[in-house]
Amino acid sequence: MVSSKISIPIPDEEILPKANDLGALANRINFETRKNHNKIDKTISVKLLIALTDYRIWRQGLQIFYHMFKNIEILINNELDTLALSEGKTDIKYPNSDAFRFSPDQIQNIDKDLRVASILYQFFDPKMYRAQNLRNDLLVFYNNKDSFESPMHLEQKKFVQHLYSTFQEKPHVLIAYCHVLYLALFAGGKLIRSSILKSTGLFPDIEGKSKNEVVQMATTFFKFDVLDENYFKIRYKTNYELSTRLALTEQEKLDIIEESKYIFDTIYNCVKELEVYNTHRFNTKFKKMGYNAALFILFILFLLYIRRLVLHIIY
Numbered sequence: 001m002v003s004s005k006i007s008i009p010i011p012d013e014e015i016l017p018k019a020n021d022l023g024a025l026a027n028r029i030n031f032e033t034r035k036n037h038n039k040i041d042k043t044i045s046v047k048l049l050i051a052l053t054d055y056r057i058w059r060q061g062l063q064i065f066y067h068m069f070k071n072i073e074i075l076i077n078n079e080l081d082t083l084a085l086s087e088g089k090t091d092i093k094y095p096n097s098d099a100f101r102f103s104p105d106q107i108q109n110i111d112k113d114l115r116v117a118s119i120l121y122q123f124f125d126p127k128m129y130r131a132q133n134l135r136n137d138l139l140v141f142y143n144n145k146d147s148f149e150s151p152m153h154l155e156q157k158k159f160v161q162h163l164y165s166t167f168q169e170k171p172h173v174l175i176a177y178c179h180v181l182y183l184a185l186f187a188g189g190k191l192i193r194s195s196i197l198k199s200t201g202l203f204p205d206i207e208g209k210s211k212n213e214v215v216q217m218a219t220t221f222f223k224f225d226v227l228d229e230n231y232f233k234i235r236y237k238t239n240y241e242l243s244t245r246l247a248l249t250e251q252e253k254l255d256i257i258e259e260s261k262y263i264f265d266t267i268y269n270c271v272k273e274l275e276v277y278n279t280h281r282f283n284t285k286f287k288k289m290g291y292n293a294a295l296f297i298l299f300i301l302f303l304l305y306i307r308r309l310v311l312h313i314i315y
């Protein structure tokens with residue numbers, strides 16, 4: 001995360017949603033996904049200890065998130081561009097651009113294809129984008145080769161297919177990702193970042209760069225280009241609440257909650273899949289090592305036998 005020392009004050013009354021607001025979408029998602037969160041939290045905390053000792057496992061883990069953020073951001077971008085184009089305003093700054101400030105009533109009545117975009121415009125901040133940062137980090141771990149561009153593992157491929165097909169039918173599910181994935185970085189993501197910053201052995205040596213420079217280059221996923229990260233998060237959450245509360249139907253909110261559960265479960269499945277993959281790879285390597293060791297012993301025994309035979313013939 002950003003190592004900012006600046007703390008921008010926000011009056012309490014401007015902070016939304018309130019913790020006890022049971023109707024707020026973010027609170028509903030957190031409440032309904034608590035079990036799913038706890039399951040993944042435990043799994044990732046354990047796997048992280050292993051990933052921090054082996055850069056190959058770390059970069060595999062980063063890829064799970066790369067394919068998620070990359071495809072979500074393609075869709076978010078398309079949405080925002082479509083709205084800007086339809087209004088003939090392609091140079092708009094968002095979020096909260098006056099050019100696209102819609103009331104919940106207006107959003108409900110807007111052209112069906114532009115509804116989600118009109119909500120996104122109210123809260124999504126381009127400083128949130130993570131795919132490019134993840135890509136930069138992965139390039140450090142892959143020695144500048146972008147061999148990770150397409151997902152290799154089944155669960156990750158399944159996710160990409162799911163995202164596009166669900167989006168076709170229910171574009172509002174994007175709003176689930178805007179809470180679950182992005183806010184994860186301000187909570188668990190902070191803990192992960194502080195662990196990875198201490199694991200300097202994980203990072204490759206790059207000629208002309210100090211270790212600290214390499215660490216900074218390879219951890220941009222966790223850093224936001226903002227003055228005060230906490231302020232940024234609070235503003236994001238407040239705008240999310242303001243723009244979703246009345247503009248979405250109850251059915252859409254239920255779809256978003258379901259999609260949120262799916263996101264946690266998918267990450268869990270992706271992590272488990274990597275575990276199986278690495279265990280299999282380790283076993284195969286171990287078996288191969290065992291096989292080579294057996295061959296070596298046989299070879300030594302063979303040499304001893306020949307030696308004995310030769311000695312027997314000579315004497």
Ligand code: HEM
Nearest residue numbers: 026030040041044045179180181183184187188189191267
């Ligand atoms: C090592 C793994 C993780 C740890 C230790 C962790 C820890 C936490 C903690 C401490 C909170 C704050 C709870 C609170 O303020 O009440 C939190 C919130 C949250 N976490 Fe995680 N988390 C982990 C993984 C994840 C993952 C993989 C996701 C989803 C991609 C995720 C999504 C969230 C969300 C959406 C919130 C609520 C944020 C908000 O409303 O501001 N977490 N997590």
